[in-house]
Amino acid sequence: MKAHYENKDMTEQLPLFSVDDVTAASKDDEIDKRIQLISFRELVPEIKDTRYLTHAIFYYPAKFIPHVVRYALGAFTKAGDWVVDPFAGSGTVGVEAYLCKRNAFLLDLNPLLNYMIPLKVRTEKERLREDRLSQILDGLEKSRHHFTPAWSNIAYWYPPEMLETLSSYWGFIKNSERNAYTAIIESALLKVSKHFSYAEHRTPKLFRSKSKRKYVEELLRTDWVEKLKRMISSHSLETIRNLNDFATLTSHHNSCVEFKGGVDSSYYPFQQEFDALITSPPYLQAQEYIRTAKMELFWLGSDDEEIRGLSRLEIPYRKADRVIQTPTLETIRTELTRTDLIKLLDSYFCHTINALENSMNQLKVNATACIFIGNPLIDGIKVEIWRILMEYFTNNGYFFENLYEDRIKNRQLFGTRKNKNPDGMKSEFLLILRKGQ
Ligand SMILES: C[S@@+](CC[C@H](N)C(=O)[O-])C[C@H]1O[C@@H](n2cnc3c(N)ncnc32)[C@H](O)[C@@H]1O
Known part of the structure; x- marks a missing residue:
């Protein structure tokens, strides 16, 4: 694995560069020298499938491709280092860090993180048994409990008979002993609870569509309970196998992945230092992660009030408490005519x-900060987020080291878009900054 990261072209460092050090004329040349067109998929060929091991247990919008994280871990950290991800999402950094014997500290506004990490980063070494899983699965049908989400308009999302069946399965799981087996079944219930609803299940985004309504109506005319049970079993079996493979591969790993979901990382009171930051911030025009995860959060036990509170902290609903000024941002502000977009x-x-x-x-x-970000268009104007971040941070004690440009192949975003490049993005960028004295 290391061989790829030692590729001279990629890791040969130019002298550290602060934007303040050079005249405006040579600045662009200096920056251009540090832009490298690469493909993370080609750079990290040992990862053949983005969904490998535990990465695909849960849907999550705008996930990292694991190749980017693996590359950054290999190039900028060593075994035993601590990595922080303040926008951890579904925890790709945690999974890759554990696989590479690094420690990780993950934060996200979305409380789903607290639920996903214990399953995706399995630190227990013993093998889980498929026969034990099957025994618990058999109990679903005999459930004597019910759990209905505290969601005021739940009837909008489910036909009554599907809600009734799902509620009894969830009631069974919530009243069973909590262990890896029940967590696996719960992750399968999350998937089927979206599939067997009026919500479009092929995208992370939560919305009803005519085609989904038609699909549900057709399902109701078939033996849909049998299909539901089969899906729960096959999801659960796939997950137990992935967890066992993960445990086998990491049988001698003992690093630590700490996580805090439901927190705003802007104000998190950290108690430790880190050797690297690897993160991908929210998209500029698609940041409704809490709304997107609403259905899952309600089934897991959140209520309207909690979800409303977290939604208010999402970036589009918060006012700026200071105005960031960088040359590129200033230019964009003067070009934009719409005040709502400013x-x-x-x-x-x-x-x-x-x-x-x-x-x-x-x-x-x-230490290195690795920030993975796109170049969206806003009202037809390109917003080079990496450049704005580079300008801000080089003005505040960091050096600009490199920029890797990767052409987008496929990243599942919020909707079923024909254009896989949201907001006109053609590439994504890994910005590498190094902290000064
Ligand atoms: C692009 S996603 C990260 C996806 C992640 N890299 C993965 O592989 O799953 C950005 C994340 O930022 C989170 N977020 C947005 N604002 C936040 C804040 N103020 N504090 C913490 N997390 C926040 C969102 O909930 C979302 O999960």
Whole structure:
């Protein structure tokens, strides 16, 4: 694995570069020298499938491809190091860190993180038994309990008979002893609870569609309970096998993956330092992660009030508490005519930078920050997020080391878009900054 990261072209370091050090004329040349067109998939060929091991147990919008994280871990950290991800999402950094014997500290506003990590990063070494799983699965049908989410408009999302059956299965699981087996079945229930609902299940985004309504109506005319049971079993079996493979592969690993979901990383009171930051901030125009995960959160026990509270902390609904100023951002502000979009931009950069900066303050001197981000269009104007972050951070004690540009192949975003490049993005960028003294 290491051989790929030692490829001279990729890791040969140019002298550290602070934007303030050079004249405006040579600045662009200096920056251009540090932009490298690469393909993370080709750079990390040992990862053949983005869904390998436990990465695909849960849907999550705008997940990292694991190749990016594996590359950054190999190039900028060593075994035993601590990595922080303030926008951890579904925890790709945690999974890859554990596989590579690094420690990880993960934060996310979305409480789903607390639920996903214990399953995706299995630290127990003993093998889970398929016969034990099957025994528990048999209990679903005999459930004498019910659990109905505290969701005021749940009837909008489910036909009554599907809600009744799902509620009894969830009631059984919630009243069973909590262990890896029940967690596996719960992850399968999350998937089927979306599939057997009016919500479009082929995308993470939560919405009803005519075609889904038609699909459900047709399902109801068939033996849908049998199909539901088969799906729960096959999801659960696939997951137990992935967990066992993960445990086998990491049988001698003992690193630590800590996580806190449901927190705003802008204000998190860290108690430790880190050797690297690896993260991918929310998208500029698609940041409704809590709304997207609503159905899952309700089934897991959240209520309207909790979800409303978290949604309010999402970037599009928060006012900027300071105005970020960088040359590129200033130019975009003057080009944009719509005041609502200027506000969106201000809010986006204020809160994204607040969260990044709070974590980056905990980096050791010389530690690397690896930030994976796109180049969206806003009202037809390109917003080079990497450049704005580079300008801000090089003005605040960091050096710009490199920029890797990767052409987008496929990243599952919020909807079924024909255009896989959201907001006109053609590439994604890994910005590498190094902390100064
Ligand atoms: C692009 S996603 C990260 C996906 C992640 N890299 C993965 O592989 O699953 C951005 C994440 O930022 C989180 N987020 C947005 N604002 C936040 C904040 N203020 N504090 C913590 N997390 C936040 C969202 O909930 C979302 O999960």
